[in-house]
Amino acid sequence: xxxxxxxxxxxxxxxxxxxxxxxxxxxxxxxxxxxxxxxxxxxxxxxxxxxxxxxxxxxxxxxxxxxxxxxxxxxxxxxxxxxxxxxxxxxxxxxxxxxxxxxxxxxxxxxxxxxxxxxxxxxxxxxxxxxxxxxxxxxxxxxxxxxxxxxxxxxxxxxxxxxxxxxxxxxxxxxxxxxxxxxxxxxxxxxxxxxxxxxxxxxxxxxxxxxxxxxxxxxxxxxxxxxxxxxxxxxxxxxxxxxxxxxxxxxxxxxxxxxxxxxxxxxxxxxxxxxxxxxxxxxxxxxxxxxxxxxxxxxxxxxxxxxxxxxxxxxxxxxxxxxxxxxxxxxxxxxxxxxxxxxxxx
Amino acid sequence: xxxxxxxxxxxxxxxxxxxxxxxxxxxxxxxxxxxxxxxxxxxxxxxxxxxxxxxxxxxxxxxxxxxxxxxxxxxxxxxxxxxxxxxxxxxxxxxxxxxxxxxxxxxxxxxxxxxxxxxxxxxxxxxxxxxxxxxxxxxxxxxxxxxxxxxxxxxxxxxxxxxxxxxxxxxxxxxxxxxxxxxxxxxxxxxxxxxxxxxxxxxxxxxxxxxxxxxxxxxxxxxxxxxxxxxxxxxxxxxxxxxxxxxxxxxxxxxxxxxxxxxxxxxxxxxxxxxxxxxxxxxxxxxxxxxxxxxxxxxxxxxxxxxxxxxxxxxxxxxxxxxxxxxxxxxxxxxxxxxxxxxxxx
Numbered sequence: 001x002x003x004x005x006x007x008x009x010x011x012x013x014x015x016x017x018x019x020x021x022x023x024x025x026x027x028x029x030x031x032x033x034x035x036x037x038x039x040x041x042x043x044x045x046x047x048x049x050x051x052x053x054x055x056x057x058x059x060x061x062x063x064x065x066x067x068x069x070x071x072x073x074x075x076x077x078x079x080x081x082x083x084x085x086x087x088x089x090x091x092x093x094x095x096x097x098x099x100x101x102x103x104x105x106x107x108x109x110x111x112x113x114x115x116x117x118x119x120x121x122x123x124x125x126x127x128x129x130x131x132x133x134x135x136x137x138x139x140x141x142x143x144x145x146x147x148x149x150x151x152x153x154x155x156x157x158x159x160x161x162x163x164x165x166x167x168x169x170x171x172x173x174x175x176x177x178x179x180x181x182x183x184x185x186x187x188x189x190x191x192x193x194x195x196x197x198x199x200x201x202x203x204x205x206x207x208x209x210x211x212x213x214x215x216x217x218x219x220x221x222x223x224x225x226x227x228x229x230x231x232x233x234x235x236x237x238x239x240x241x242x243x244x245x246x247x248x249x250x251x252x253x254x255x256x257x258x259x260x261x262x263x264x265x266x267x268x269x270x271x272x273x274x275x276x277x278x279x280x281x282x283x284x285x286x287x288x289x290x291x292x293x294x295x296x297x298x299x300x301x302x303x304x305x306x307x308x309x310x311x312x313x314x315x316x317x318x319x320x321x322x323x324x325x326x327x328x329x330x331x332x333x334x335x336x337x338x339x340x341x342x343x344x345x346x
Numbered sequence: 347x348x349x350x351x352x353x354x355x356x357x358x359x360x361x362x363x364x365x366x367x368x369x370x371x372x373x374x375x376x377x378x379x380x381x382x383x384x385x386x387x388x389x390x391x392x393x394x395x396x397x398x399x400x401x402x403x404x405x406x407x408x409x410x411x412x413x414x415x416x417x418x419x420x421x422x423x424x425x426x427x428x429x430x431x432x433x434x435x436x437x438x439x440x441x442x443x444x445x446x447x448x449x450x451x452x453x454x455x456x457x458x459x460x461x462x463x464x465x466x467x468x469x470x471x472x473x474x475x476x477x478x479x480x481x482x483x484x485x486x487x488x489x490x491x492x493x494x495x496x497x498x499x500x501x502x503x504x505x506x507x508x509x510x511x512x513x514x515x516x517x518x519x520x521x522x523x524x525x526x527x528x529x530x531x532x533x534x535x536x537x538x539x540x541x542x543x544x545x546x547x548x549x550x551x552x553x554x555x556x557x558x559x560x561x562x563x564x565x566x567x568x569x570x571x572x573x574x575x576x577x578x579x580x581x582x583x584x585x586x587x588x589x590x591x592x593x594x595x596x597x598x599x600x601x602x603x604x605x606x607x608x609x610x611x612x613x614x615x616x617x618x619x620x621x622x623x624x625x626x627x628x629x630x631x632x633x634x635x636x637x638x639x640x641x642x643x644x645x646x647x648x649x650x651x652x653x654x655x656x657x658x659x660x661x662x663x664x665x666x667x668x669x670x671x672x673x674x675x676x677x678x679x680x681x682x683x684x685x686x687x688x689x690x691x692x
Contacts, residue, residue: 264611273409
């Protein structure tokens with residue numbers, strides 16, 4: 001555990017980006033470490049979860065959370081350790097996850113609660129932040145509750161080798177999908193999807209004709225399409241849907257950096273003819289059921305039935321670059337930034 | 347009841363239309379009246395239901411039913427009377443509804459069954475074909491089963507004064523919607539929606555700024571959007587949705603005549619942020635529950651709680667023109683073509 005210093009470094013939003021974030025989007029600033037007031041705990045941040053959705057919070061546009069204010073610390077999930085506590089729920093030494101922001105220290109209180117990681121999980125902290133964090137939870141609730149996954153389904157996952165997609169594919173496989181088809185960018189990711197994450201097939205959207213490949217891999221159509229990408233991928237996926245198919249609208253990474261409105265799928269009328277259901281969701285809505293999912297996900301990891309990868313980059317300052325890299329497909333596994341390597345689960 | 351003549355007139359598909367149907371799309375031909383074989387009944391057609399969906403069947407494109415073959419009678423719902431029967435389910439004199447096609451006589455058998463209209467309904471045949479036919483049934487199942495309508499919902503209906511929309515609006519009102527907002531083309535239809543069909547407000551998409559009007563009529567958002575139109579209307583409606591809102595994709599009349607793919611809604615990412623469900627459906631999927639709906643719909647009509655309008659045009663030959671007129675918004679109420687005025691319910 002690191003020593004508490006009187007000042008901390010933070011990354012704030014300096015200007016709203018147009019398109020991909022750049023050097024002038026954020027700024028590293030120094031500020032005092034917040035004082036731990038009554039009914040608060042001070043958290044030393046160890047790890048940051050770098051998620052595509054952070055990009056959506058930088059726009060001054062209606063979203064599912066208010067935009068990050070200019071000059072404010074960039075909102076982010078993360079993990080840390082309690083170094084001081086005046087709150088009954090947190091004890092010094094507790095490892096916690098929550099909205100840390102891109103900074104070295106954060107305050108936990110009833111308005112901004114953190115979740116204490118239970119001891120004895122048998123998992124390391126990057127795994128917890130990935131599989132038991134919003135990534136794994138998004139896969140879990142998206143597939144089961146939003147997509148109403150049923151054994152026997154033909155499942156299609158875009159972003160198949162990505163943090164969320166890789167969990168979706170494995171949960172579908174473990175749950176008895178009749179076929180799990182992925183779409184990913186490049187031969188390396190496709191190989192990863194098949195060899196590491198157990199996909200039956202993976203389409204390389206950069207090289208393959210996605211529509212034709214789907215026709216061959218899913219000749220009777222796709223029952224459940226878990227879409228992390230949006231845009232042209234969503235349109236190709238819709239074309240491949242079976243009657244009464246379900247489309248989980250999880251992410252639209254293709255659109256988060258768009259500088260003008262992106263045309264929607266030209267084939268949405270298919271949703272009528274084929275009786276499709278398209279459903280969007282935000283994992284936070286399932287917060288009261290995180291615990292049940294985490295128990296199951298942790299069990300799958302310990303049993304070796306859920307493989308996962310974390311892509312660790314050292315140093316708080318790396319966060320903006322790692323976020324930008326997500327949209328170029330640079331990460332291999334869940335992108336995490338290590339703010340303090342001494343924050344670990346024993 | 348008319349006399350059976352040895353030959354009949356039929357309207358067949360001559361060529362696949364590009365865009366709106368024209369004079370060369372269909373052709374009136376003469377053919378023999380089909381012979382009533384073993385386990386068949388011969389139906390004298392009285393009324394045709396002219397529905398926008400007929401246009402989709404004319405394309406050689408994947409739909410929810412096979413395309414109408416070139417040279418084949420145009421597929422259409424309709425009503426008629428049994429004039430000869432060698433089938434236990436049909437007696438001479440029974441009034442029936444089903445897929446009559448654009449012709450004077452049709453065959454009913456186990457592969458192409460018709461529904462016998464029960465006696466004593468207290469409704470005339472045009473009303474039966476409208477409110478108790480696919481139009482009313484589409485409104486009923488679309489609102490309740492697909493849209494999961496709940497009392498208190500703020501409901502938005504496009505094509506508000508149309509055949510389906512007018513029933514949707516009234517069912518929502520009768521079911522305790524907190525507000526029922528319509529969108530229609532022109533002041534006459536808007537007045538009809540409010541005065542005749544009980545809408546709280548109706549937006550004239552030709553004159554009003556739909557987005558702004560929705561912001562004022564539904565300041566807290568729309569819970570249930572029943573879309574008969576598609577295209578730009580769907581996009582505007584999505585913008586107005588409340589969190590966890592439901593969008594019923596019933597029709598896309600704006601797109602059925604498109605000669606190139608129509609861009610989808612540019613704001614579909616909202617479905618993620620606002621946790622929307624978009625669901626397409628075809629009323630035929632609910633066929634095993636038609637009876638329950640028809641009992642309820644008939645009761646509402648008899649009680650004066652469900653107003654309806656039929657727009658009758660005489661003569662089989664009028665059918666193509668009436669179909670084309672639907673897309674110009676020419677009909678006032680449910681478009682029906684009278685093939686034989688003597689076919690009635692007593």
